[in-house]
Amino acid sequence: MVAVSVSQRVASDDQLARLLQIGIVLEEVVEARTHRHYQQLDAELDAEVETLLADAAEESADHRERLEALIEGLGVESVPFGEIESLVDARYGRTRPEDFDDVLYDQLCNEETAYKFYDDLIEAIEGSDAVFSIDREELLTTLTTIRDEEAEGVREVTEVMERR
Amino acid sequence: MNTADQYLKTIYVVQDSEDGPASTGSIADALGVSPASANEMIGKLEERGLAEHEKYKGVTLTDDGIVRARDALQTYCIIERFLANVLAVEDFQAEARELEAVIDDTVAERLDTIIDRQPECPDCFDPESDACACLEIAPTPVEPEKQ
Numbered sequence: 598m599v600a601v602s603v604s605q606r607v608a609s610d611d612q613l614a615r616l617l618q619i620g621i622v623l624e625e626v627v628e629a630r631t632h633r634h635y636q637q638l639d640a641e642l643d644a645e646v647e648t649l650l651a652d653a654a655e656e657s658a659d660h661r662e663r664l665e666a667l668i669e670g671l672g673v674e675s676v677p678f679g680e681i682e683s684l685v686d687a688r689y690g691r692t693r694p695e696d697f698d699d700v701l702y703d704q705l706c707n708e709e710t711a712y713k714f715y716d717d718l719i720e721a722i723e724g725s726d727a728v729f730s731i732d733r734e735e736l737l738t739t740l741t742t743i744r745d746e747e748a749e750g751v752r753e754v755t756e757v758m759e760r761r
Numbered sequence: 762m763n764t765a766d767q768y769l770k771t772i773y774v775v776q777d778s779e780d781g782p783a784s785t786g787s788i789a790d791a792l793g794v795s796p797a798s799a800n801e802m803i804g805k806l807e808e809r810g811l812a813e814h815e816k817y818k819g820v821t822l823t824d825d826g827i828v829r830a831r832d833a834l835q836t837y838c839i840i841e842r843f844l845a846n847v848l849a850v851e852d853f854q855a856e857a858r859e860l861e862a863v864i865d866d867t868v869a870e871r872l873d874t875i876i877d878r879q880p881e882c883p884d885c886f887d888p889e890s891d892a893c894a895c896l897e898i899a900p901t902p903v904e905p906e907k908q
Contacts, residue, residue: 684875
């Protein structure tokens with residue numbers, strides 16, 4: 598068995614780039630799943646849920662672009678959306694939502710997961726004294742903005758769920 | 762995955778390979794920490810009812826400890842499989858070890874929705890290769906996006 602790291606810090610450009618790639622994949626998963634929800638439940642979606650999903654997909658695309666700009670600064674390639682979309686499609690049957698509640702619950706999981714990911718990443722960057730080849734302040738500002746938007750997303754979905 | 766979970770996962774794997782209680786030395790070696798650090802965390806795990814430590818014998822996980830250790834091992838397998846099959850990372854074990862502390866269980870569960878993990882996971886984990894024995898490396902890695 599090989600020794601494992603017990604530090605919760607981001608120690609290098611490579612490690613940071615990999616974590617940002619994971620963030621991009623998480624956003625792509627949200628986009629792809631939201632798109633599938635549209636397709637599956639198209640006729641049944643009411644205006645409120647439809648707007649919620651449209652806004653979520655748009656926000657994920659925006660987050661993805663911001664993450665891509667960061668990893669471009671690190672000289673690392675992005676993860677092609679088409680690949681992730683086909684993986685989501687291939688696995689979707691296992692987790693296909695049956696009704697509105699499932700769609701909203703899935704959306705809540707998306708937002709909560711993304712929030713947790715960015716929150717942990719920010720903590721790990723703040724706990725590290727590593728020097729990255731992109732501006733540390735800009736990195737933390739971007740991630741904090743994205744995290745706060747995810748928190749807002751959790752609040753919005755929860756409100757819609759509570760009204761139903 | 763927090764530090765306690767990393768310890769639980771390690772104790773679980775060491776116990777399995779030693780077919781009995783895990784010695785503090787083996788746990789410290791596997792985690793790359795000093796025996797004193799390992800002892801300190803083992804004490805905390807005991808206080809939380811997750812492990813039992815018997816002098817000169819070693820550490821044994823309780824039933825609650827085993828449940829958490831298996832969850833942690835599963836999270837680790839998800840990270841490895843995701844790195845190997847989705848991001849086509851060659852040295853996925855080393856990267857998984859680096860990243861596991863920063864990847865939470867809920868995040869791993871989301872990544873799990875796009876990988877093809879086997880139902881026997883995490884029993885298929887092989888400590889020698891530090892990877893799932895069922896893991897197949899993607900024959901056609903994800904093509905990098907053109908810049």
